[in-house]
């Protein structure tokens with residue numbers, strides 16, 4: 001950014017909300033009207049009161065040019081390069097293709113696959129387009145992969161998809177049961193609130209159910225390290241204990257629920273002793289957990305993907321909700337079953353019906369009454385009756401050829417769907433693929449026939465709803481680049497073209513004549529009248545005046561806890577107990593696939609990394625992709641950390657370096673779901689996962705897969721490290737290099753392209769191959785990064801195929817290439833990142849030195865990303881007697897967003913143990 005130009009512009013602050021997780025933190029965006037200058041936590045926002053995690057803090061840094069879609073692009077034919085076109089041509093052509101497919105094969109031959117990151121207004125228009133104009137229920141969202149099991153669990157027990165809790169309950173609860181949620185890093189601002197409550201009231205209990213000793217589990221009073229996929233059994237056994245020990249509320253059950261007697265009979269056999277071998281927990285531990293839950297006055301259960309992404313995800317959620325219904329601990333302050341949403345506006349998608357199984361206003365597409373109510377509101381004769389296909393089903397139908405065209409908006413299915421080989425093949429077979437996205441370099445972009453450039457966060461206006469049903473305004477701080485347009489604008493403009501192409505222009509006019517985002521919001525709000533999510537009196541002005549509000553919003557007021565009168569959403573007002581599918585994992589380990597892979601998330605990354613993957617600072621904590629394995633499993637096989645392993649499931653394979661992780665049990669592996677083709681030469685994490693789904697929620701079982709693991713014999717390594725030559729613009733060149741390198745590194749069985757940052761951001765390229773790479777290929781890689789030419793220092797040993805080059809500018813190393821011998825890569829990386837003067841280590845530049853020649857060049861993982869405090873610094877301070885308070889005071893770690901607190905505690909304990 002040009003500061004001089006910026007300084008002539010007026011700098012203002014725009015209030016908005018973070019676009020990453022479902023916590024929904026308020027932000028204040030500093031802008032000069034052209035650039036996003038900075039993002040800080042909004043002190044007035046009720047969710048976060050000024051706090052932000054590192055992802056939120058770095059939002060402005062994601063506003064880069066490289067990879068942005070700025071013009072409509074079309075391929076003249078499959079496999080050809082994109083050509084720019086104008087909006088009118090793009091939308092007209094798109095309408096013609098859709099109309100032709102609909103005319104030939106019917107409306108169900110097209111589908112829409114959208115995103116939990118769209119705004120409520122965008123969602124609503126996509127719904128009108130699919131159901132109201134095209135006449136299909138084939139509209140689903142990537143929220144299907146995230147929380148659709150929570151939706152079915154709430155609906156089957158409480159009668160509606162209504163989260164009965166709010167964040168204030170975190171302050172008031174006396175027991176926190178976190179199941180399948182690593183909230184310490186995935187919802188860090190909420191977890192800070194739990195930590196603060198525990199600090200104020202040390203007697204409060206934290207129970208964590210997780211097969212892994214995650215950052216959250218490490219903080220628990222009781223960690224139930226359950227066998228993966230046995231959560232329903234555990235909750236039922238806990239309920240058995242509660243019944244046996246008379247800790248249930250018989251009066252509540254009789255007055256406010258139905259179906260308990262059938263469940264009580266089922267519980268008889270589910271003793272802690274019977275369930276113990278299934279869950280891998282002792283009967284005593286199960287009894288202990290049940291007693292703690294039963295004796296709490298206000299237990300609050302928080303769950304996330306660990307329960308949802310399962311073949312029996314609905315049962316997991318229902319069994320957890322049963323604990324609250326059976327004890328009557330629901331609907332009052334501090335208690336209840338609270339599903340945490342992963343995506344920022346997954347809740348908005350649920351409200352607007354942007355899933356095949358829902359309609360706007362929590363209506364049901366299978367209900368004739370609901371369909372005709374909505375048709376009347378929309379002024380059209382009817383809505384389609386045929387059930388729509390859900391995410392995995394849409395891609396199955398594309399592969400089979402029954403769906404011919406797909407419109408993907410703000411989603412990246414070629415990264416995030418399970419069984420990627422199948423998903424990618426489905427995209428290949430599709431007749432027409434439209435991608436509407438802010439980025440043109442996602443894993444899905446190569447399959448698109450038409451790319452429509454969309455505005456992204458900071459460039460568009462609307463609303464989002466967070467996990468606690470709170471609706472916040474999302475505001476524009478800068479205009480979108482080039483010809484990119486807000487998502488709602490694209491949908492509306494296309495709909496008018498499609499109306500003409502289908503011969504129903506009046507219907508298109510009637511459904512799509514919105515002058516502003518607020519007009520869309522008001523139309524949507526109208527559909528909520530008389531429903532449990534009523535917000536028909538809410539306007540943008542009200543939100544601006546009163547601040548973010550929760551639904552239902554009636555009589556000018558939000559309702560924090562919808563079931564405070566214990567009248568649930570079934571017509572008789574009673575909640576329902578259900579009999580449950582307690583099933584096992586869909587894929588068991590066996591002799592050929594003896595390891596169980598568990599997928600999860602990293603602290604500082606988000607989804608497919610299309611945004612966070614452009615921010616070098618967010619790689620400081622986890623700089624490279626790894627698969628985590630228990631240390632004893634590594635040692636037993638004679639392997640070492642950093643060895644490349646080949647992971648094979650029944651669907652695909654992936655090569656990754658191994659990292660020792662004590663928190664992973666022997667026999668298990670842990671892999672972050674973020675890694676894809678953006679960073680690797682292979683398909684990424686979802687090459688291994690399986691696409692079977694929960695029969696009710698249709699959510700895929702993304703959490704586990706059985707895999708075999710073998711050491712990969714790829715002895716030839718190349719490491720290239722490069723920082724930008726432009727101090728004023730250090731990041732864009734790195735991103736451009738990364739993009740240019742991607743097709744070339746596809747030639748290597750293992751390649752990792754990642755960023756990192758010290759005082760300088762850098763690009764890191766790690767390659768492995770069985771033999772020395774062709775000279776020509778290596779030269780092409782080198783010259784792309786300006787690492788060839790006579791001005792570079794070079795060392796070459798042709799007989800041993802060793803090549804080393806160094807680029808030095810102003811006595812600092814700005815690039816290094818090590819091929820054939822890479823022992824010094826880690827300390828040379830420190831030298832480049834930190835701008836260390838080359839005179840201090842010049843003579844060791846090309847030495848095969850694994851140990852750094854200077855203490856300053858010792859690499860140490862960054863633990864506190866906000867304050868850039870390394871693990872070494874923390875260990876040294878602990879060795880000198882520092883406790884957490886002193887670490888915070890002296891080093892500053894754990895004082896900003898707090899995401900590093902779990903790790904600081906762990907390091908402190910480890911360091912003390914060896915003292």
Ligand code: SF4
Pocket residue numbers: 018019020021022023024025048051052053054055056057187188189190
């Ligand atoms: S916790 Fe972090 S990622 Fe989630 S909304 Fe808040 S700032 Fe954004």
